[in-house]
Amino acid sequence: MSTVADAAGVSRATLHRHFPGRQRLIDAIGLEAIRETDAAVSAIDYAKMSSTDYLLAVFEAVVPLGDRYHFLAVTASGAASEEVRTAYARQIRGVEEMVRWMARDGVLAPSAPVDWAVLVIDSLIYTAWTAVREGSVAPRHAAALACRTFLSGLSKGE
Amino acid sequence: MSTVADAAGVSRATLHRHFPGRQRLIDAIGLEAIRETDAAVSAIDYAKMSSTDYLLAVFEAVVPLGDRYHFLAVTASGAASEEVRTAYARQIRGVEEMVRWMARDGVLAPSAPVDWAVLVIDSLIYTAWTAVREGSVAPRHAAALACRTFLSGLSKGE
């Protein structure tokens, strides 16, 4: 709590005034993370684009929020309350829908399990965010790189 | 500490006898994780195989140790001592060498940054382990799936 208070630039007392208790703080962060990613993704107008363009747009929108996404993935299977867990599960189902859309479009290989694709997308989001943070990849290339990695991998085309 | 003791099936007192202090325990787990993965990887005789076969062999060897690998990645940038951090850095350099080997063999696309490839391999190891743990993927398919995802992605070949 004191670390969080310092990072936020407020006193420990003020932190407790806004979030009465450690659990409430964790839940509030979780819900905020969900709200932010939800807002970023639902701002995409998927009516006009192909499923792969949509995937790229999602990566573009969510990779900068990779820390939020990761916080969710970690705490939703641990310290978070039931409310956050169910909200996170709904978010995952959103990714699943996207994967099914790509599968219907014939983009995904039939041998690729949906659950696996969902997990890979999740981990690529965080990996791309990490790569940007540690300076391995330029911010504006990260999403495209993750998207291409998901679709085509890193081997030479031929 | 008490959670670890319970999980290990020993008393808290015994845990303290073997690892005098929290820090020593964390470091011991970290070093053990490195030792195990090192042993698994160095058992592969890479002289007789192509770089992609080697990649698959590494996945086969390390995916079952995904929790060890992940523990390292998390603690090496936090609670671990300098010794563990440097040992982990050496391990990462091992992955980097493998990537460079693939690049020399012309397997990897020239546009794929080495650092990115290393991060993706790391995350795919843990993702594959997670997929097995949650039952999404059969244990004997996980490594091949991760390997194929890394090389070719999940899109339909053509």
Next chain:
DNA sequence: GCTCGATGAAACAATTTTGTCTCAAATTAA
């Protein structure tokens, strides 16, 4: 200037976690 609400600092209590010690019981080795 004045009031009101929010903040920071500090003291304080309560709880949790960590670390230590002792002793009886169990296990092992001789």
Next chain:
DNA sequence: TTAATTTGAGACAAAATTGTTTCATCGAGC
């Protein structure tokens, strides 16, 4: 069997973390 070693249980102290309260202070708005 006997001796040595290891363990578990529990009491205990020490430290860290969390939660609460008070009070002076700051700043915005009137």
